[in-house]
């Protein structure tokens with residue numbers, strides 16, 4: 001009988017807090033399509049201020065935030081975007097920039113730290129002299145923190161260098177900032193400084209910040225004007241959206257300060273997992289709230305068996321490949337939950353002798 005659930009699948013799984021629910025119930029609302037929902041406006045203004053951009057726009061998801069941002073920057077047919085081969089936009093957004101936006105992706109290898117080599121980015125920029133035959137490069141996309149490499153933080157120095165490269169070639173820079181607050185806290189850099197070089201950022205309030213729904217895209221006034229129209233085209237114009245934005249404002253107010261603790265809990269979890277025979281991970285590589293570990297070759301344990309056994313103990317994790325599992329810590333995972341999860345991992349892995357019986 002499972003007495004409690006420790007949900008480590010993602011930081012998208014958090015439930016709205018009582019304060020969020022109360023704010024939702026009391027939210028001041030209006031028709032955000034006909035004019036402007038006052039609570040949505042407050043959220044958009046707040047996130048624009050935090051990120052140092054002129055304006056913001058609430059969108060229902062990070063996927064829509066990235067899609068709108070890419071399509072606004074690449075509004076001319078034949079546009080191409082340079083992005084990481086292991087980034088969320090390229091892997092987990094159904095190819096929307098192409099299937100919906102007609103934008104051509106040009107991938108550059110993501111390094112293990114989430115960056116792309118700057119010389120490889122520059123080499124990927126199309127030569128304008130080939131405009132008759134080439135797509136036209138118009139945008140570079142970064143992702144900070146970088147989820148698929150384990151929540152790695154892109155430094156402000158690196159981001160500024162990519163921004164300089166973009167400017168040198170007359171390109172725009174978009175940052176998928178689904179977890180930009182995690183990166184800012186881990187780096188000890190204010191968010192506005194970290195994204196200073198970006199023309200647009202998509203900021204998820206529904207990830208580590210724990211809001212039930214939503215992201216905010218930020219950029220120049222003219223960018224946001226175009227983004228608002230495209231959001232309506234995509235069906236993302238919502239009426240009394242202040243109900244959702246009220247919860248997001250609570251998340252911003254209450255949960256940014258908890259991110260450092262999330263990172264510490266992730267480190268404790270990683271250190272504990274690293275002591276369990278049959279599991280392999282690099283503790284030093286855990287910079288924020290995301291952990292990837294592998295099951296050692298030679299272990300009789302499989303990802304499928306491990307995930308099933310963990311679920312029977314109330315521990316939910318995300319299988320990634322036949323050998324790899326992802327864990328994501330968030331503000332609704334306590335340190336006790338971390339220790340309980342570790343005890344379950346230990347019990348399950350100890351119960352499985354390796355092939356050579358060692």
Ligand SMILES: Cc1ncc(COP(=O)(O)O)c(C=O)c1O
Pocket residue numbers: 012060061062063064088089143145146147176178179204206
């Ligand atoms: C790095 C990154 N970008 C964008 C998204 C998309 O956000 P959403 O799930 O709200 O569409 C996610 C996942 O949730 C993500 O991890």
Ligand SMILES: C[C@@H](O)[C@H](N)C(=O)O
Pocket residue numbers: 009010011012092147
């Ligand atoms: C799976 C992915 O789309 C989601 N962004 C997550 O990190 O959980």
